[in-house]
Amino acid sequence: MRDAAAFEPAVAEVQPVPPRRSTGGLRRSERRAGVLFVIPAVLLYALLLALPIIQTFYYSLTRWNGIDATFIGLANYERLFSDPTFWRVVANNVILLAAIPIAILIPLAVAFLLNEHVSGWRFFRSAYFLPTAISWVVIGIVAVRFFAQRGILNSLLAALGIPVTTDMLASEWTAMVAVAITFIWSVFGTNTIIFITGMATLDRDVYEAARVDGAGGFATFRHITIPLLMRFIQFAFVLTLITGFTALFSLIFVMTTGGPGFGTTTLEFYVYQTAFAQGEFGYAAAVGVVLFVIVFGISLIQLRLLRDRSE
């Protein structure tokens, strides 16, 4: 309070100063402050994000073992696109893509039910969201126990009297399905929260009107909730897509280490394997570029859609 009073005369004295000189001095100190304040972020960004992505592009054109790099033009890409293993890896990413509609629809339906606010809904919401706080490593550790031959899934099947014994992690395609199921489980909470947030923005009157018109639960869901939530569905879709392409490394490392064979190796895991298990840094950089182009492309489409909507 006393400080403020002390400043009053100073303010009065400043006023007669010609405005242009005053703003000039102010602008200079503002510029200096601005530059100083962004330096930490810009340094970290430039040295540890921007520089390595440029290096990745450069080294993808070389034969590189981490020490000596020889420029070989597009040879890594030619080799990559004619390599059956690469296409096997891409196929695994496509399986994950196929899981995305399920990873969207189940949370959407659950959010719709949650939005009815039956007793205990807050607890349900917290329980669904909890796995979001859990490391993919821990999720993977439990998932291995779930799918293992002497694991939980087989105990469940036996308890239900179903005479089938599974060993999903032991063969290529079923292992990939097991990873995809775990992926769906892991993103369930996040997507449910996104849809719950979306539904909270919807007008309750619309539902009442639908009910008065005699629309049943499913009709309301299909014809009112889904269209009105399109923005949120699209956001969840892109988020899940990017998660599928870039966040499953730990899960795969723990569950299958990419196997059996290349059965569960996705693009991101292939980068790691090629570089750090086989020491082919240049070739791995080319895979990294392919991954970057895909993820960057998805993000740009997302931005474009957001902009179209706001116009």
Place this chain on the structure above:
Amino acid sequence: MARAGRRLQRLAIFAILSVAVVVMLFPFAYMLLTSFRSYDQFLAGSGFSLDSWQGLFDELPVVQQMINSAIVTGSSVALILFASTTAGYAFAKLRFPVAPLLFVGILAGMMIPVQSIIIPEFVNIANAGLINQYPGPILVYAALGIPFGTYLMTTYFRGVPTELVEASLMDGASYRQIFIGVMVPLAVPAIVTVAVLQFIQIWGDLLIGLLFLNQPDVRTITVGLATLQSARIIPVPMIMAGSILSLLPAVIVYLFFQRQLIAGLTMGMGK
């Protein structure tokens, strides 16, 4: 009649939601239950003991690894908070050359997958002699957190009236004083959101820790667990005990800051 139908409907909804809760919480119950069994009890499927917890602390460097996780995660989050609040303030409230270009550049960093930069990053950090040193992964985590942190802080600071800054300037405060005295106190909710999101992400990360801290005594708990698990040499109950130990800090943070976590998630929608 209609009311009875409505009640039945709500009961059905409750039942479906309960099934989903079982599916989502079952793994946690399984971990907890299994961790309180010895290996023999685990195979037999009955009985309880503290053997696996005892074994975990006796045979594995988990205490050291929890400390490593705390050092790495804590320092990374602190660095992210420092760099992204200062940058957010500058981008939102100060005019300086190339600001728009820098801002777009940093935001574009959100679209770079870690795996696409990890190889040169590893070689650069190795050349700097920072493999198996805490600063190596700390710097990498900090850089990875900067784009989102800066985006969130800038958005938040833009909502703060510019008059506040101008009034303080008139009072003779410097830009630094305004930042510390006015902007940071106002931004606490956003700062907590960034801190919680980054804490959970870095605490649970594997790839960076795996590559940059490859000696057992400097590893984080998450990396320690993952390497044990992938080697398949560790008794199941013991790895479950380790899993619970590792997820405790993240779960505690989650229980206290659930709201901020949700806020941070939906912030990404860029309204």
